[in-house]
Amino acid sequence: MPDGREVDQAALLDVAKDEDRARSLLRALRTLGTGPDPKLREMARGVLRGDLTAEQAFTDPEYTAALFSGADKVRRAGERRSDAEAREAREAGERFGEWQQARRTEEEREDQGTAQPDTAPGTDPGQQPAGPWRHSGPGGVGGPGALGGPRPAGPFGHR
Incomplete structure (x- = not known):
């Protein structure tokens, strides 16, 4: 004001x-x-x-x-959205819900002191986990500063 x-x-x-x-x-x-x-x-x-x-x-x-x-x-x-746009929005919402649930589970494990790494077997432990909006297919976008891409560590490290 x-x-x-x-x-x-x-x-x-x-x-x-x-x-x-x-x-x-x-x-x-x-x-x-x-x-x-x-x-x-x-x-x-x-x-x-x-x-x-x-x-x-x-x-x-x-x-x-x-x-x-x-x-x-x-x-x-x-x-006015097309069926394809509506389907993409629904799928993004579902991915977001799955991501939120995974984060909650991870935070609960951290609170209990039994945190497990975010990486699946056979993946690079230095790679950041994908967020719910990241497009991981061929030609996908991502990278520092991109929506869903890895973020630089803040003053308290990676979240």
Whole structure:
């Protein structure tokens, strides 16, 4: 915000009901506050400044109409997807779910002190495991900085 004031996520708990949703709502408001729709920018900036409560914003007819208009655009774009695009999105979602489960299992093992290496037998232990979005087929993309590619180690080593 121009003057630097911004509400914290605790101010959003009346609408969000829990900390995770409040954090998500705060991120969404920040995104809307810089987005292309002037009505949604006005609403988001008002809530972020504290000039407007989230409840007031979400029950105001003008702001509600702007929110639903944006949601309708997203719905229509989804309907225009080809069958191949829809299948790719479903498969990516499935891979992501499998990856999340593998990470949870790995973290549970680490918490119990029985961590096993991420590599399968016969693979290079120096190679990073593929993430859920990495395309590993011929001509696939990846590499440092690429989506799903290996990341350089941070100050605390590889995760």
